[in-house]
Amino acid sequence: MSQSKKPTFNLHVFSRVLSRVGPYRGRFIFAGVLVLVLSVLALARPILIQKGIDEDMANKDYDGLLWMFISVVVLLVIEAVLQFVQTYTANWVAQSVTLDMRSRLYDHVVQFKLRYFDQTPVGTTVTRLISDIDGIARVFSDGILTISGDLLRLIVIVAYMFYANWILTLFVIIPVPILIWATRAFQRVMKQAFVDVRNQVARMNVFVQEHVTGMSVVQIFNRQEHEKERFRVLNDNHKKAHIRTVWAFSIFFPVVEILSASSIAILLWLGMKEVIQERATLGEVLMFILFIFMIYRPIRQLADRFTVLQEGLVNAERVFKVFDTEAQIANEGTTDPGKLKGNISIRNVWFAYDENLQDQAQPGWILKDINLEVKEGQTIAFVGATGAGKSSIINLISRFYEFQHGSITLDGTDIRDIPVDVVRREVAVVLQDVFLFSDSILNNVTLNNPDISLDQVVAAAKQVGAHEFISKLPGAYDYNVRERGGVLSAGQRQLLAFIRAYLYNPSILVLDEATSSVDSESEELIQNAIRRLTADRTSIVIAHRLSTIQEADKIVVLSKGKIVEAGNHQELLQHGGHYKRLFELQFQDT
Numbered sequence: 001m002s003q004s005k006k007p008t009f010n011l012h013v014f015s016r017v018l019s020r021v022g023p024y025r026g027r028f029i030f031a032g033v034l035v036l037v038l039s040v041l042a043l044a045r046p047i048l049i050q051k052g053i054d055e056d057m058a059n060k061d062y063d064g065l066l067w068m069f070i071s072v073v074v075l076l077v078i079e080a081v082l083q084f085v086q087t088y089t090a091n092w093v094a095q096s097v098t099l100d101m102r103s104r105l106y107d108h109v110v111q112f113k114l115r116y117f118d119q120t121p122v123g124t125t126v127t128r129l130i131s132d133i134d135g136i137a138r139v140f141s142d143g144i145l146t147i148s149g150d151l152l153r154l155i156v157i158v159a160y161m162f163y164a165n166w167i168l169t170l171f172v173i174i175p176v177p178i179l180i181w182a183t184r185a186f187q188r189v190m191k192q193a194f195v196d197v198r199n200q201v202a203r204m205n206v207f208v209q210e211h212v213t214g215m216s217v218v219q220i221f222n223r224q225e226h227e228k229e230r231f232r233v234l235n236d237n238h239k240k241a242h243i244r245t246v247w248a249f250s251i252f253f254p255v256v257e258i259l260s261a262s263s264i265a266i267l268l269w270l271g272m273k274e275v276i277q278e279r280a281t282l283g284e285v286l287m288f289i290l291f292i293f294m295i296y297r298p299i300r301q302l303a304d305r306f307t308v309l310q311e312g313l314v315n316a317e318r319v320f321k322v323f324d325t326e327a328q329i330a331n332e333g334t335t336d337p338g339k340l341k342g343n344i345s346i347r348n349v350w351f352a353y354d355e356n357l358q359d360q361a362q363p364g365w366i367l368k369d370i371n372l373e374v375k376e377g378q379t380i381a382f383v384g385a386t387g388a389g390k391s392s393i394i395n396l397i398s399r400f401y402e403f404q405h406g407s408i409t410l411d412g413t414d415i416r417d418i419p420v421d422v423v424r425r426e427v428a429v430v431l432q433d434v435f436l437f438s439d440s441i442l443n444n445v446t447l448n449n450p451d452i453s454l455d456q457v458v459a460a461a462k463q464v465g466a467h468e469f470i471s472k473l474p475g476a477y478d479y480n481v482r483e484r485g486g487v488l489s490a491g492q493r494q495l496l497a498f499i500r501a502y503l504y505n506p507s508i509l510v511l512d513e514a515t516s517s518v519d520s521e522s523e524e525l526i527q528n529a530i531r532r533l534t535a536d537r538t539s540i541v542i543a544h545r546l547s548t549i550q551e552a553d554k555i556v557v558l559s560k561g562k563i564v565e566a567g568n569h570q571e572l573l574q575h576g577g578h579y580k581r582l583f584e585l586q587f588q589d590t
Contacts, residue, residue, distance in 0.1 A: 027089050160291075197238075334417065337418065337422075410508075
């Protein structure tokens with residue numbers, strides 16, 4: 001269905017948003033009752049003024065006029081207090097609902113497979129979690145209850161107008177059908193406009209997120225002017241989307257003013273004629289004038305309210321799309337084997353990023369019929385060209401991706417029968433590109449785990465050889481490494497990753513290109529740390545530098561998703577195959 005043919009009000013999304021108010025139903029209902037009371041009170045002031053003019057003023061009852069004045073002031077104070085309580089309660093419910101939604105959405109997103117994050121820009125996810133959910137808050141604070149109150153007030157006022165003088169009311173509301181039609185047209189235009197605005201906001205968030213993160217690349221290749229022009233185009237599209245909403249407002253509000261003035265003109269012409277002919281009183285005409293303002297202002301505001309509601313529903317539709325995304329690793333395991341010994345068995349495993357791929361004769365397989373046995377305490381090294389499938393194997397062992405065929409067992413238990421959190425408790429991965437948060441060294445290595453003390457961190461740092469450089473930093477373990485650890489060298493970041501892995505004491509340790517981006521001096525320090533980390537535990541090492549894996553118990557050579565050789569360093573050199581060619585290529589100068 002094209003966007004233009006979609007309904008302007010998505011009832012399904014609206015009901016889903018409304019269902020989120022469940023835990024706060026009591027306060028929500030209380031706010032609704034206040035809306036009802038305020039709608040009824042809206043009648044009181046015009047009626048009091050009408051009676052004051054027709055009775056007290058006509059009879060020159062100055063005491064009666066004084067009591068009318070005092071009553072109007074008291075009503076205004078009561079309405080102001082009730083309006084404050086209603087507004088506060090509605091906003092409290094709105095913020096509570098969005099707090100729950102944001103927490104649940106974050107909980108949902110952190111369970112996604114890595115494939116989702118590979119395919120979804122970071123800026124898009126940030127937009128869903130922050131600004132889109134903020135937009136949903138306005139559904140409760142400025143949308144549902146306010147619209148209900150305005151509609152109820154309209155019904156009450158029009159009903160009373162018919163009761164007071166139905167002939168005058170019929171003439172006065174002649175422009176109202178035109179106004180309702182204009183409001184519906186405005187509503188349709190605004191929905192599409194706000195969809196465009198939200199899409200442009202998401203694109204700008206993605207662009208800014210990526211380019212601030214990758215600013216060094218932009219500056220190294222002197223692409224500042226080009227990227228400035230790209231951002232200018234995005235910014236211009238964002239401006240045009242907003243201008244379309246302004247254009248709709250600039251047409252709609254003058255139309256409302258013209259129709260409102262038309263109703264007052266009809267009332268003055270017809271009403272004064274009725275007064276002269278003594279079929280109406282001056283107080284009734286003035287009451288009707290006040291009622292007209294009370295009718296048209298809510299109708300005009302209804303357009304704003306519906307705009308807020310539609311914008312919130314557009315945001316909600318995007319948020320619920322993420323909620324409805326089934327991108328989690330299947331976590332149906334119920335077997336907790338406890339502390340693993342570290343035996344790994346991979347049998348006939350086939351893996352492709354396309355989850356729907358099943359036919360092994362079709363192209364697209366990343367791993368093809370992988371068979372590998374790893375005994376506890378062994379160190380296994382994977383080598384091969386980029387794209388050979390090395391990282392894919394460790395992603396499967398860590399349950400970051402699902403394989404289509406075959407089986408993987410840990411200590412004889414199928415990996416899918418073990419809960420995901422248990423697998424990741426037992427398997428620690430140290431990546432080549434170490435990610436550090438903008439926080440202290442202590443919080444980065446403990447990941448804010450309160451069960452890990454500073455003494456344990458210091459002991460671990462000494463074990464991996466990082467304590468010396470940490471002690472020299474301002475604040476030592478409280479030193480803030482800034483975003484992504486940018487103030488530290490690659491080797492220092494790698495050592496912090498080793499501390500993190502050491503503290504969590506995994507049964508299986510995976511080192512993914514852990515020394516490929518450090519200098520020779522740092523590499524020696526890191527190699528010593530690796531020896532301590534891998535001692536007495538199953539270790540899987542991925543390395544381009546063959547000098548770092550010569551002591552491995554088994555070296556597995558991968559090519560185009562298949563294991564083409566396996567053995568220790570000496571056996572593979574004697575075999576004279578892929579490994580020997582790689583070795584000679586790296587060491588031909590020595």
